[in-house]
Amino acid sequence: MGDEDWEAEINPHMSSYVPIFEKDRYSSGENVDNFNRTPASSSEMDDGPSRRDHFMKSGFASGRNFGNRDAGECNKRDNTSTMGGFGVGKSFGNRGFSNSRFEDGDSSGFWRESSNDCEDNPTRNRGFSKRGDNDLDPDECMQRTGGLFGSRRPVLSGTGNGDTSQSRSGSGSERGGYRGLNEEVITGSGKNSWKSEAEGGESSDTQGPKVTYIPPPPPEDEDSIFAHYQTGINFDKYDTILVEVSGHDAPPAILTFEEANLCQTLNNNIAKAGYTKLTPVQKYSIPIILAGRDLMACAQTGSGKTAAFLLPILAHMMRDGITASRFKELQEPECIIVAPTRELVNQIYLEARKFSFGTCVRAVVIYGGTQLGHSIRQIVQGCNILCATPGRLMDIIGKEKIGLKQIKYLVLDEADRMLDMGFGPEMKKLISCPGMPSKEQRQTLMFSATFPEEIQRLAAEFLKSNYLFVAVGQVGGACRDVQQTVLQVGQFSKREKLVEILRNIGDERTMVFVETKKKADFIATFLCQEKISTTSIHGDREQREREQALGDFRFGKCPVLVATSVAARGLDIENVQHVINFDLPSTIDEYVHRIGRTGRCGNTGRAISFFDLESDNHLAQPLVKVLTDAQQDVPAWLEEIAFSTYIPGFSGSTRGNVFASVDTRKGKSTLNTAGFSSSQAPNPLDDESWD
Numbered sequence: 035m036g037d038e039d040w041e042a043e044i045n046p047h048m049s050s051y052v053p054i055f056e057k058d059r060y061s062s063g064e065n066v067d068n069f070n071r072t073p074a075s076s077s078e079m080d081d082g083p084s085r086r087d088h089f090m091k092s093g094f095a096s097g098r099n100f101g102n103r104d105a106g107e108c109n110k111r112d113n114t115s116t117m118g119g120f121g122v123g124k125s126f127g128n129r130g131f132s133n134s135r136f137e138d139g140d141s142s143g144f145w146r147e148s149s150n151d152c153e154d155n156p157t158r159n160r161g162f163s164k165r166g167d168n169d170l171d172p173d174e175c176m177q178r179t180g181g182l183f184g185s186r187r188p189v190l191s192g193t194g195n196g197d198t199s200q201s202r203s204g205s206g207s208e209r210g211g212y213r214g215l216n217e218e219v220i221t222g223s224g225k226n227s228w229k230s231e232a233e234g235g236e237s238s239d240t241q242g243p244k245v246t247y248i249p250p251p252p253p254e255d256e257d258s259i260f261a262h263y264q265t266g267i268n269f270d271k272y273d274t275i276l277v278e279v280s281g282h283d284a285p286p287a288i289l290t291f292e293e294a295n296l297c298q299t300l301n302n303n304i305a306k307a308g309y310t311k312l313t314p315v316q317k318y319s320i321p322i323i324l325a326g327r328d329l330m331a332c333a334q335t336g337s338g339k340t341a342a343f344l345l346p347i348l349a350h351m352m353r354d355g356i357t358a359s360r361f362k363e364l365q366e367p368e369c370i371i372v373a374p375t376r377e378l379v380n381q382i383y384l385e386a387r388k389f390s391f392g393t394c395v396r397a398v399v400i401y402g403g404t405q406l407g408h409s410i411r412q413i414v415q416g417c418n419i420l421c422a423t424p425g426r427l428m429d430i431i432g433k434e435k436i437g438l439k440q441i442k443y444l445v446l447d448e449a450d451r452m453l454d455m456g457f458g459p460e461m462k463k464l465i466s467c468p469g470m471p472s473k474e475q476r477q478t479l480m481f482s483a484t485f486p487e488e489i490q491r492l493a494a495e496f497l498k499s500n501y502l503f504v505a506v507g508q509v510g511g512a513c514r515d516v517q518q519t520v521l522q523v524g525q526f527s528k529r530e531k532l533v534e535i536l537r538n539i540g541d542e543r544t545m546v547f548v549e550t551k552k553k554a555d556f557i558a559t560f561l562c563q564e565k566i567s568t569t570s571i572h573g574d575r576e577q578r579e580r581e582q583a584l585g586d587f588r589f590g591k592c593p594v595l596v597a598t599s600v601a602a603r604g605l606d607i608e609n610v611q612h613v614i615n616f617d618l619p620s621t622i623d624e625y626v627h628r629i630g631r632t633g634r635c636g637n638t639g640r641a642i643s644f645f646d647l648e649s650d651n652h653l654a655q656p657l658v659k660v661l662t663d664a665q666q667d668v669p670a671w672l673e674e675i676a677f678s679t680y681i682p683g684f685s686g687s688t689r690g691n692v693f694a695s696v697d698t699r700k701g702k703s704t705l706n707t708a709g710f711s712s713s714q715a716p717n718p719l720d721d722e723s724w725d
């Protein structure tokens with residue numbers, strides 16, 4: 035269903051809530067919360083003091099080399115640095131809502147919204163369009179164009195969601211100061227509105243308003259750092275998953291954490307994180323990375339890819355006796371980890387912080403939608419591992435706060451996304467930045483649950499020619515712990531069906547995916563009107579709102595999260611029991627990532643997808659394949675559609691390319707079940723075709 039159709043559908047309903055909204059808009063700083071008609075909304079007002087805890091300063095002794103004997107030493111961080119500015123201030127400028135938003139629809143950027151959220155950026159736009167995504171975040175779209183912070187502030191951001199009060203009120207005082215000066219987005223009038231770096235403005239070569247949001251620091255206490263959820267009943271079944279390793283001379287897999295021979299501090303952290311057993315991707319990837327090899331690893335969603343790269347990188351750093359970070363204007367991290375969305379990069383950072391706890395390794399996270407000055411302040415305090423979204427990373431490099439000379443590890447999480455037309459050019463820029471060690475001199479690691487062949491080919495430019503390819507299970511396949519159901523639902527019946535399902539589900543945590551940001555707002559509002567406590571996340575929401583929404587969902591204030599693609603990848607939220615594809619995505623890879631928000635780490639989950647005969651037939655064939663591969667029931671009607679739309683030679687992808695089921699170099703090793711060492715067969719195809 036196109037955007038046009040949707041607007042036609044929703045417009046009649048708008049009138050019922052526009053006046054309230056408009057009234058709200060002018061409610062002079064009060065938290066008038068007309069949309070919060072849900073039980074959860076009342077609890078929105080408290081963000082929880084823990085999230086405003088003090089944040090660490092570096093606390094690292096200058097130049098000390100802790101090597102492997104650093105346990106406990108470096109995490110004695112100075113907790114005195116507080117995030118000033120929370121507690122006062124008000125929101126204005128772009129955070130408000132255009133007087134004529136609803137009336138003048140087409141005249142504003144928002145209403146001209148295409149199916150792609152990044153229309154402000156032609157380059158990115160093309161990339162996303164090709165991929166069929168419409169809400170991939172990042173920075174790029176937001177910061178470089180200023181568009182999202184400019185005229186395209188979301189009309190319904192926060193509406194109807196549990197978080198409306200903070201979205202629309204002019205004052206943050208009721209929120210215990212959560213919404214302070216830090217969060218103001220000052221309406222810009224083009225170039226002039228951008229502040230210099232010193233003033234905390236965004237990239238000097240961009241246009242748009244100044245972004246001053248400073249994310250609340252994560253809790254510093256050990257319990258919070260190591261908080262984790264339980265592995266599920268199917269965790270042990272991971273051992274039966276087939277694993278394929280291709281490439282020359284791969285080191286054998288390990289069966290236990292002990293075999294990895296990590297230092298004591300890391301082992302302690304692994305234990306505190308509740309990890310007792312390796313997942314398949316960890317069994318194979320950890321020894322490969324420890325052996326210094328480049329790696330492209332493809333494993334099902336929720337199967338522990340983050341630890342698979344973090345642990346061996348940290349082990350190397352410890353082994354090499356990394357020098358403790360200290361305050362410097364130019365930091366030279368040893369490791370850069372890039373990921374496509376802000377929330378994901380933040381999550382990776384929290385994992386890095388967890389595993390490096392008690393060591394002198396300092397991880398830092400930077401991402402768009404936050405004050406650039408804040409990112410810089412985090413970095414200059416010391417930085418060994420930099421977790422970043424591409425746009426913010428390039429800005430910081432441009433500002434010479436990060437030098438690349440010391441880079442030993444470059445990690446692309448969600449690598450297929452990082453290399454597609456959306457982010458590929460940025461990644462190419464990154465590897466050709468002055469100072470960046472050549473691929474021969476650094477270790478490059480790529481992880482994802484999906485790896486289309488064309489992307490694998492692009493990846494060769496980043497990897498040494500003898501890189502190894504690890505495929506856990508069916509590459510690009512769905513996690514088998516997710517019970518998948520596809521229902522035939524026409525667009526005009528979708529809302530009714532959604533409500534019916536959500537009422538049956540009750541309070542179980544559910545993510546509802548829709549195709550456009552506008553629709554995310556609308557559905558969230560609609561569900562709130564139906565008294566289903568809902569929040570939403572998408573690329574038009576301010577970063578503060580996004581984080582608030584995610585927090586409300588994660589901590590159970592709102593059991594339903596309506597999301598666009600921005601939340602499709604990587605997010606690891608405990609107890610998400612259901613994913614509903616209100617709209618199917620345009621690619622099967624996206625489908626695989628979306629449903630992977632449930633059924634994680636051996637837990638079970640359910641995914642229900644609404645299949646609209648008017649718009650989704652192109653997905654029938656790959657969907658049948660994904661369902662079949664994951665041993666799910668395939669509805670007869672879906673098989674019929676797949677048959678009638680059959681494309682000879684097709685094996686899964688909607689992009690007309692072959693579903694990536696193998697290392698595209700074709701050379702294969704023996705097929706293994708996880709837990710047994712692979713004997714590496716020589717690769718019959720020469721690597722040079724890749725280099």
Ligand SMILES: Nc1ncnc2c1ncn2[C@@H]1O[C@H](COP(=O)(O)OP(=O)(O)OP(=O)(O)O)[C@@H](O)[C@H]1O
Nearest residue numbers: 309311312313335336337338339340483604606635
């Ligand atoms: N060996 C392990 N034992 C117990 N829990 C683990 C283990 N490895 C990872 N986990 C946990 O499993 C969850 C999923 O891990 P992670 O987010 O790294 O998955 P992923 O493969 O990167 O998923 P996605 O493809 O969606 O990005 C996390 O909560 C993580 O802490």
